[in-house]
Amino acid sequence: MHATVLIVDDEAVIRARLKGYFEKEGYKVLEAENGAEMWHQFERHAIDLIMLDINLPDCDGLSLARELRSRSHVGIILVTGRDETIDKIVGLEMGADDYVTKPFELRELLVRVKNLLWRMSLVKLAEINTLKEMEESDDKICFENYILVLNSRQLKRDNTIIKLTKAEFELLAAFSLHPQQVLSRERLMQLTSHRNEGVHDRTIDVIIRRLRNKLETNLFVTVHGEGYLFAAKVKD
Template identity: 35%
Template sequence: MSVTILVADDDRDIRDVIHIYLRNEGYQVLEAENGSQALTMVQQHKIDLIILDVMMPLLDGITACLKIREVSHVPIIMLSAKEEYLDKITGLSTGADDYVTKPFNSLELIARVKAQLRRQNFTVHPQAQSSSEIVIDELVISKDHHRTTVRGQVISLTPIEFSILELLATHQGQVFSIDKIYQSVWKEQNEFYSENTVMVHIRNIREKIEINAREPQYIKTVWGVGYKIDK
């Protein structure tokens, strides 16, 4: 089955380079030169993954990511020349699944793409998970419906966020290091990943499910070790 990837970047040379790398891996590639075009393509085509530049005319990547997340959970990799930590937080907080900085290593970009596609393939096949609910106080995680509710309210989680929450909730009381969370959710050991990526996703989950994200009821930090959900 063919995989279609949308590359949205206002730099034609960057699009051409990424297109070549992806095509050599056997992927179908669509291109957009701004966020507005990217949104239109998401509506018109079945897209399996998006590589989305942050700085684009008409509609920037951050805004485009927010709008895409209103209608789709397709994996999104943000691409930007900015390397500051706050820029990464902003990109991941809008619903992006990963972040790659320019100038990028071609092997790193392809590794990130493959990791997201593998994780997405695992997520969308319900037979890979048991059909059951996990109930922890007022937190209810439905594996078969891929739905989370807290205090009776449905919580919108990205696929990555749901997978992390499900992992911790399924193994209540067990402490997972950042490396172990990455390996378990992304299904690989990746030398290119950043610890900040996992940490920002944890922060996003807390902001959605906790009454006070600074004093979490569910996802606890074990300092110097990792994260856990207590029984």
């Protein structure tokens, strides 16, 4: 069964063109001509992906993208008539997953939609598998002088709790469940669920750098051209 797509654009001709094309491809398509209608549709339907025009009459599309990302993991493709690179960069930083520039080819947009939904399905599957691994493993994972408590999401050292963000905990849990293995950045992204942070290759590098500082030891070995390896000996 195909996904539900919401088209947010103030031009009726564009909405009609996209709706007709994607419905022929088997998608359920909803429409909104402004930000208020977008939220109306969003709150009443299970939407998988939003095609969001940056230039809307009642609000800024970039601000809408940021608020959407703060509230959900919905896929966001920005649709813009602007060609400036800064708009594209800001859009991705606001939490959008992809963008297209008007005028666009419908087939290209369809491919982008399919690819984004496929990536989202991989992330969801990885989240489920990681949770299963955590549930099937013991509650505590020990390495070096540290104890990672999965159920309470805590990291302890000598009875002292080391505060971790959600992203840091998930990445450390992923490493501790796959010790002595080289994990690519793409694999690490699949094993974590913090899409709302606009996760990408550089995000993984930043989180690992933060973990290195908090753990006060370099257990994360950089394998150039491949990814990272968790060098600790793990005890369940």
